Amino acid sequence: MLFSIRIGAEAGAGVMVTGRMMAKCFTRGDYHVVCYPEYPSLVRGGHNVVQVSIGTSKVYSPPQKCNIVMALNRDAVFYHKDFVSKGGVIIYDEALDISAFKIPKGVVVFPVPLAKLIEKAGGSPKMKNTVALACALAMADYPFDILAGVIEDEFGRKGEDVVKKNIAVAKEGYDYVESKNFEFDIKPLSKNRKMLLSGNEAIALGAVKGGMKFYSAYPMTPASNILHYLFTNERKFNIVVKQTEDEIAAMNYTVGASYAGARSMTGTSGGGFALMVEALGMAALAETPIVVALVQRIGPSTGMPTWTEQGDLRFALHASQGDFLRVILAPGDLEECFELGFEAFNLAEKYQLPVIIISDKFLGEGLFSADRFNEKLKIERGKIVKGLPALAPNTRFKRYELTNDGISPRVFPGTPNGMHVGTSYEHDETGFSTESFIMRTKQVDKRARKIKKLLKDLPAPKLYGPKKADVTIVCWGSQKLPVLDAIGIFKKEGIDVNVIHFTYIFPLDKAAVEKAFKGCKKTVMVENNSTGQFAGILKEYCDFQPDFLLLKYDGRQFFGEQIVEQIEKIIASKYKGKREIRIHEKEDLEYYNPQRHGL
Amino acid sequence: MTTTIKDFDVKEKIQWCPGCGNYGLITALKGAIADLGLLQHETVITSGIGCSSKLPHYVDTYGFESIHGRSLPVASAIKLANTKLNVIAVGGDGDGYGIGVQHFVHIMRRNYNLTYVVHDNQIYGLTTGQASPTSLLGMKTKTTPWGVIEQPFRPLAVAINGGATFVARGYAGDPVHLKELFKEAIQHKGFAFVDVFQPCVTFNKINTYPWFQERIYKLEGHNVEDKWAALKKAYEDEETDYKKVPIGVFYKVNRPTYEEQLPQIKEKALVDQKIGEVDLSGAYKELK
Numbered sequence: 001m002l003f004s005i006r007i008g009a010e011a012g013a014g015v016m017v018t019g020r021m022m023a024k025c026f027t028r029g030d031y032h033v034v035c036y037p038e039y040p041s042l043v044r045g046g047h048n049v050v051q052v053s054i055g056t057s058k059v060y061s062p063p064q065k066c067n068i069v070m071a072l073n074r075d076a077v078f079y080h081k082d083f084v085s086k087g088g089v090i091i092y093d094e095a096l097d098i099s100a101f102k103i104p105k106g107v108v109v110f111p112v113p114l115a116k117l118i119e120k121a122g123g124s125p126k127m128k129n130t131v132a133l134a135c136a137l138a139m140a141d142y143p144f145d146i147l148a149g150v151i152e153d154e155f156g157r158k159g160e161d162v163v164k165k166n167i168a169v170a171k172e173g174y175d176y177v178e179s180k181n182f183e184f185d186i187k188p189l190s191k192n193r194k195m196l197l198s199g200n201e202a203i204a205l206g207a208v209k210g211g212m213k214f215y216s217a218y219p220m221t222p223a224s225n226i227l228h229y230l231f232t233n234e235r236k237f238n239i240v241v242k243q244t245e246d247e248i249a250a251m252n253y254t255v256g257a258s259y260a261g262a263r264s265m266t267g268t269s270g271g272g273f274a275l276m277v278e279a280l281g282m283a284a285l286a287e288t289p290i291v292v293a294l295v296q297r298i299g300p301s302t303g304m305p306t307w308t309e310q311g312d313l314r315f316a317l318h319a320s321q322g323d324f325l326r327v328i329l330a331p332g333d334l335e336e337c338f339e340l341g342f343e344a345f346n347l348a349e350k351y352q353l354p355v356i357i358i359s360d361k362f363l364g365e366g367l368f369s370a371d372r373f374n375e376k377l378k379i380e381r382g383k384i385v386k387g388l389p390a391l392a393p394n395t396r397f398k399r400y401e402l403t404n405d406g407i408s409p410r411v412f413p414g415t416p417n418g419m420h421v422g423t424s425y426e427h428d429e430t431g432f433s434t435e436s437f438i439m440r441t442k443q444v445d446k447r448a449r450k451i452k453k454l455l456k457d458l459p460a461p462k463l464y465g466p467k468k469a470d471v472t473i474v475c476w477g478s479q480k481l482p483v484l485d486a487i488g489i490f491k492k493e494g495i496d497v498n499v500i501h502f503t504y505i506f507p508l509d510k511a512a513v514e515k516a517f518k519g520c521k522k523t524v525m526v527e528n529n530s531t532g533q534f535a536g537i538l539k540e541y542c543d544f545q546p547d548f549l550l551l552k553y554d555g556r557q558f559f560g561e562q563i564v565e566q567i568e569k570i571i572a573s574k575y576k577g578k579r580e581i582r583i584h585e586k587e588d589l590e591y592y593n594p595q596r597h598g599l
Numbered sequence: 600m601t602t603t604i605k606d607f608d609v610k611e612k613i614q615w616c617p618g619c620g621n622y623g624l625i626t627a628l629k630g631a632i633a634d635l636g637l638l639q640h641e642t643v644i645t646s647g648i649g650c651s652s653k654l655p656h657y658v659d660t661y662g663f664e665s666i667h668g669r670s671l672p673v674a675s676a677i678k679l680a681n682t683k684l685n686v687i688a689v690g691g692d693g694d695g696y697g698i699g700v701q702h703f704v705h706i707m708r709r710n711y712n713l714t715y716v717v718h719d720n721q722i723y724g725l726t727t728g729q730a731s732p733t734s735l736l737g738m739k740t741k742t743t744p745w746g747v748i749e750q751p752f753r754p755l756a757v758a759i760n761g762g763a764t765f766v767a768r769g770y771a772g773d774p775v776h777l778k779e780l781f782k783e784a785i786q787h788k789g790f791a792f793v794d795v796f797q798p799c800v801t802f803n804k805i806n807t808y809p810w811f812q813e814r815i816y817k818l819e820g821h822n823v824e825d826k827w828a829a830l831k832k833a834y835e836d837e838e839t840d841y842k843k844v845p846i847g848v849f850y851k852v853n854r855p856t857y858e859e860q861l862p863q864i865k866e867k868a869l870v871d872q873k874i875g876e877v878d879l880s881g882a883y884k885e886l887k
Binding site: 027028193194195196197201205208209210211213214216233234235236237238239240242244245246248249252253254255256257258259260261262263264278279282286372373378379393394395396412413414415416417418419420421422423424425431432433 | 606608609610611639640641642643645648653655656659660661662663664665666669672673674675676677679680681683684701702704705861862863864869870872874875877879881882883886887
């Protein structure tokens with residue numbers, strides 16, 4: 001079962017909160033939920049929509065179509081009317097004149113007198129969203145008491161009166177719609193409540209569980225909710241969170257705190273990462289472990305700030321001058337966000353290098369349900385030394401000792417006999433600057449040697465779906481979600497398609513990758529960017545080339561249906577079609593300028 | 600455990616130009632650290648990039664030579680992560696007032712308990728003689744062949760206005776006086792800023808030792824708690840057409856430090872807190 005509701009309004013009308021509340025109603029009924037917001041980079045104006053999709057089995061990503069549209073303004077009817085499946089309903093405010101819009105056949109329009117209902121219940125006009133939420137839930141025939149509980153939790157801190165009034169207006173809306181008797185029948189599956197959180201929050205939780213003690217960042221969409229979540233909870237988690245003057249400082253703070261001995265992290269999006277690049281290289285040369293969450297949005301430059309893309313992978317891989325080893329991890333769902341948020345620190349500290357967790361707006365701001373996270377993960381800090389023997393007078397500790405495995409002993413300030421200089425300058429074993437041709441080469445080789453051990457720590461790509469299939473989809477990071485939805489559709493249609501998904505993006509173990517691809521018949525690489533960045537990396541490091549490349553870079557993640565459609569075409573062409581396929585939307589429905597559509 | 604100035608020596612040879620103001624500065628700094636009895640392993644000196652920023656290599660404590668302009672953010676985080684450490688950030692005028700000026704402006708608002716020493720030679724030295732933010736009007740350099748036409752940056756005035764709780768200026772040609780300034784700065788609870796005139800004998804032919812000897816005088820009877828008096832003193836050099844250049848403590852007040860306002864590190868420094876024991880069950884519950 002898959003059921004989907006969209007709530008649309010102008011920016012600033014609060015649909016994000018309403019969407020989250022609706023999603024919570026369903027996670028409290030044990031449903032699998034995906035709640036995805038789309039909004040332009042405007043505080044007021046433009047159009048905002050949240051789509052809440054639920055299922056009895058796992059729902060991975062928002063489907064293209066929905067069953068109910070809750071239109072809080074006129075624009076919302078225009079934007080979403082063509083995305084309602086047959087038998088679906090558009091609920092809208094009675095006060096709106098929607099006669100100019102052509103409503104597709106088989107779709108019911110249902111006006112609700114929002115203002116009157118609010119007035120009747122003694123509420124304020126601000127409570128429009130609450131009524132609308134109640135209307136949508138009533139239409140689905142979902143029990144009211146769950147909604148009342150969510151309202152209580154959401155508005156509790158605003159006082160009892162606000163809670164009471166919101167519940168009253170909700171009840172009014174709920175009863176109004178319930179009496180009309182729609183055919184939807186969504187009931188809670190059990191008393192179990194699932195968690196509802198964003199990919200960013202899951203990264204934050206994983207990091208905290210993994211012993212992160214320090215987080216510094218500068219606000220940037222779509223990475224800011226890591227910062228918000230950590231600030232809200234910093235005293236509970238006993239961590240220090242610092243909002244810095246810019247991303248340059250954010251990254252330098254992260255390096256500083258790590259040098260002092262705290263597990264440290266920063267988070268940003270592409271533009272902020274650009275400012276962090278210099279200090280990223282410093283972390284590499286000083287061998288100071290750091291973790292950065294790079295939550296991608298559309299680039300280059302300001303791009304489309306609130307929309308998703310996987311366009312920064314090459315940037316992450318090559319950022320900063322000089323040759324150095326780094327680790328790139330790309331979580332594909334909530335559970336992986338948590339695990340990699342944790343694991344990133346182990347890798348960073350064991351190998352004393354920068355670890356980049358690359359995510360995106362879709363996964364980072366999308367809210368997903370989960371039952372639990374992996375609690376079996378263990379903290380491993382690598383070679384940290386204490387209790388050191390006395391140094392000869394005026395000599396320093398060999399922090400950058402030339403070891404066989406390339407990993408040198410790390411010591412924190414405050415430790416007697418461990419004095420040395422952590423440095424961005426090429427150095428000898430004690431950290432003293434050097435321009436010796438021999439030492440330079442030795443230090444480069446030492447740092448590079450870590451890869452041997454490191455590769456053994458990095459799991460191979462994962463296979464999803466049937467072992468044998470005519471077509472194998474290859475993807476990385478967040479696009480796993482729509483791809484898994486696509487696999488579900490294929491399964492229903494009786495077509496065997498499977499998936500190879502990469503979460504450990506770099507460095508790559510050629511033998512492991514070759515093994516993963518062994519026996520694949522036709523491969524289709526699915527990437528949310530315009531050049532197939534990961535396809536290029538696979539070619540370069542593993543000599544693998546997909547048969548087909550499916551690309552999308554309009555600001556949205558792939559839809560499962562879209563992937564199915566394109567792969568069916570590939571199959572129908574007997575694999576003789578174009579090698580590179582780009583998704584082009586037929587209709588332009590941008591949210592930034594509703595006036596462009598005559599709204 | 601006690602320390603003497605010798606403990607802070609390193610075996611490597613210090614390589615600044617003969618006569619460089621940095622020699623006076625490092626002697627004063629090491630002397631101050633030793634006089635105060637700071638332990639080598641409990642002291643961290645951070646730097647940016649430039650002649651000045653080679654300093655951590657020449658003092659046997661923990662050190663971190665960061666990148667150009669970033670001494671302060673690195674130092675800030677070291678202090679936040681381990682409040683027990685004595686943290687001293689150093690850098691040059693180009694480093695701190697040019698490329699890294701945003702950190703200077705914001706660190707003063709935060710009032711971390713650390714010391715910031717700027718080697719102010721009014722020129723870019725390591726890059727061989729370009730105008731710096733504190734180069735005086737009319738000064739000819741490689742990048743100002745017709746003389747500087749930009750108003751010089753006013754570090755002391757900026758610091759007093761910006762919320763620094765300790766603002767001082769020293770002169771590398773008087774290391775005895777400078778050592779006392781450093782001692783006071785290090786002992787100050789809060790962000791202590793010391794701008795040090797430090798002649799560059801190779802590239803700055805204007806602001807030489809004799810130039811300073813003629814102009815410098817030590818502040819006496821000045822009320823360090825009076826912000827307006829401090830500002831007035833900070834402008835004295837400019838207003839007297841550089842006939843009178845005061846050194847000493849300009850401003851000193853008390854304000855809570857940033858880190859003492861964080862309950863999560865009140866009892867134990869971050870680095871001393873055990874990791875891996877955080878209980879997330881409450882957080883999970885909130886998400887349900």
